[in-house]
Amino acid sequence: MWKLATKSSRFLPLLLQLPKHDASLSQRFTTGFPFHSPFQETGGISPKQVATVITFVLGGPGSGKGTQCAKIVETFGYKHLSAGDLLRREMSSDSKYGSMILNTIKEGKIVPSEVTVKLILREMKSSDNRKFLIDGFPRSEENRIAFEQIIGAEPRFVLFFDCPEEEMVKRVLSRNEGRVDDNIDTMRNRLKVFEALNLPVIDYYAKKGKLYRINAVGTADEIFKQVRPVFEACELEAK
Ligand SMILES: Nc1ncnc2c1ncn2[C@@H]1O[C@H](COP(=O)(O)OP(=O)(O)OP(=O)(O)O)[C@@H](O)[C@H]1O
Numbered sequence: 001m002w003k004l005a006t007k008s009s010r011f012l013p014l015l016l017q018l019p020k021h022d023a024s025l026s027q028r029f030t031t032g033f034p035f036h037s038p039f040q041e042t043g044g045i046s047p048k049q050v051a052t053v054i055t056f057v058l059g060g061p062g063s064g065k066g067t068q069c070a071k072i073v074e075t076f077g078y079k080h081l082s083a084g085d086l087l088r089r090e091m092s093s094d095s096k097y098g099s100m101i102l103n104t105i106k107e108g109k110i111v112p113s114e115v116t117v118k119l120i121l122r123e124m125k126s127s128d129n130r131k132f133l134i135d136g137f138p139r140s141e142e143n144r145i146a147f148e149q150i151i152g153a154e155p156r157f158v159l160f161f162d163c164p165e166e167e168m169v170k171r172v173l174s175r176n177e178g179r180v181d182d183n184i185d186t187m188r189n190r191l192k193v194f195e196a197l198n199l200p201v202i203d204y205y206a207k208k209g210k211l212y213r214i215n216a217v218g219t220a221d222e223i224f225k226q227v228r229p230v231f232e233a234c235e236l237e238a239k
């Protein structure tokens with residue numbers, strides 16, 4: 001069952017039971033790890049060492065993930081890693097993956113997990129922050145499994161911004177940031193992909209008791225009122 005994150009304290013005990021941050025992980029991050037990683041070229045340190053406090057932020061296209069992540073960063077000091085932003089940045093660089101990423105995004109499909117996880121990993125390794133907000137990831141079971149295998153970590157909890165389709169369409173079509181996928185044809189595909197590939201991931205975390213469903217209708221401030229207590233409980237638990 002999805003938990004509804006309200007002001008009620010019903011969900012707090014669950015968060016309080018979550019494992020505490022393992023300080024030794026941060027230490028190992030700087031000390032090397034004795035097995036081969038497929039991503040040695042990204043720095044030679046095993047991805048298994050980067051796991052600290054990880055929160056996944058999920059929701060359909062235009063549900064407000066990025067908007068709420070900005071508020072979480074401002075209030076709780078997380079490092080925000082948007083998988084979509086990382087892919088767009090890679091696309092605009094000289095990367096060998098550039099045209100593949102562009103075509104995949106234009107079609108509203110999902111980029112192969114190895115590419116996306118590699119970009120996330122690179123950012124995690126280069127950040128001093130140990131609290132990561134990973135936005136728009138995992139988008140599929142393949143994404144989820146690749147992350148677990150490569151990074152060797154699980155999210156502490158998962159936020160799901162639940163928004164009606166017509167509201168998501170309205171927001172995306174009025175976003176006006178020049179994104180190649182903010183048009184009605186790509187949006188239709190993104191919604192289909194969200195339902196077919198992302199909902200199973202959301203169900204997976206719901207069954208694990210890690211999912212917090214946020215009602216993503218209302219103003220950004222109203223929505224943040226549901227988000228804030230989830231992170232406050234997490235901060236308390238870390239103390
Ligand atoms: N609560 C809200 N009410 C109305 N508009 C919103 C709200 N939250 C965000 N928006 C606007 O909707 C658009 C989409 O929001 P945002 O970029 O945060 O969504 P997203 O989930 O990150 O989308 P995507 O998956 O496409 O990256 C933006 O133009 C944003 O300003």
Ligand SMILES: Nc1ccn([C@H]2C[C@H](O)[C@@H](COP(=O)(O)O)O2)c(=O)n1
Pocket residue numbers: 061062082083084085087104105108109110111112116135136137138139143181190
């Ligand atoms: N895990 C991910 C995240 C994003 N993408 C691609 C496909 C998305 O439609 C596009 C935009 O992402 P957004 O900014 O909406 O989060 O990026 C992907 O393939 N895999």
Ligand SMILES: [Mg+2]
Pocket residue numbers: 065066082084136
């Ligand atoms: Mg976004």
